[in-house]
Amino acid sequence: MTTPDAVPLDDPRFRTEPATLYRELRRDHGTVVPVLLDSGIPAWLVVGYRELHRVTGDAALFSRDPGLWNQREKVRPGRPLLPVIGPAEPSVPSAADGRHRLRAAVFGSALDAVDPFALRRHAERFADELIDALCGTGEADLVAQYATLLPARVLARLYGFPDEDGPGLVTSLNDMIEGRGRALAGQAHLTVAVEQLLSERRKEPADDVVSRLLADDSGLGDEEIARDLMMMTAAGHRPTADWIGSSLRLMLTDGRFAGSLYGGRGSVAEAMNEVLWEDTPAQTVAGRWAARDTHLGGRRIRAGDLLLLGLQGANRDPRVRSGASARTGGNHAHFSFGHGEHRCPFPAPEIAEVIARTAIEAVLDRLPDIGLAVPAESLTHRPSPWLRGLTALPVRFTPLPAP
Structure with a gap:
């Protein structure tokens, strides 16, 4: 499947000029782009809205089972790519057919039982603690000192981790999600923490997500629960942190x-x-x-080929974002939470939204005269093609004593 004009996924323009890059990819390659992963491993990047809708809506043809991958033997053990692509053993996003639906239902039920008032209360408490630590200085980096610390702390509390485990979980999650040098170490730390929590909750159940998962009578084993918990913790932490940071950046730089x-x-x-x-x-x-040979966006896709979901590329597809339809307004038909059977399980997006909105409102309430401390054009994003987030968000404000 390798083509001479395949685009390296580590192209820095994914970080510096994504809008320009996606336009060029569509012009030069169409809506399904040949790309190269770590060590030159080929894949397809789907950047068309309609094509991505088809891929995510047909779980039989475009499976979430990584065991089908025809390139897996080329990924050497220990490569940072593996935690990003996913383990060979299925988790709740990758389990096939009925097993996926069962695991998604069990995890969704455990999340759905989270008290919304308790969720917001936890988010407010951790947000206030973080702001207390910086409000007296008059300046802060809202990425390093706030956004990247808050979601994991809230999720850890909901899942049942002790509060003191929060900082270590933040570090391991960030390392794992980046898919770079410390990805495997981060994955190992999270694995140990999850296994220890499961062991403790087997002995002493509590009012938390993990206890509800263990108490469910659907027949899920501890290994399945552990994999699902790791995946959902990672999926819930860093994207929510980046959502907070990018939303604050927009509000600080856009007069609207x-x-x-x-x-x-x-x-x-x-x-x-x-x-x-x-x-x-x-x-x-x-x-x-791909479960079998097929065609997509004018490309011939072979059985076992990996298709990457270009969520940002599809969201910017000019075929569905032109004229009046280019305005976002109250339109929620984006792909940011996925689509189809394997989209983020309900109510995970709602939990992420509560955490992010609470975090943003806490900043506006507690630091009312906040302003950007550097020129907007100097803000940079992490060098990752997977997750887009600011490296820093320096701000200034009137110093205030912590209450």
């Missing part, structure tokens, strides 16, 4: 949202939705594997 910075909240939801369309945290997701 100035009112929200000075006493109002009306534009917070609008800014958050615009980020999901224009700067979605989950830029590229792996993936789907």
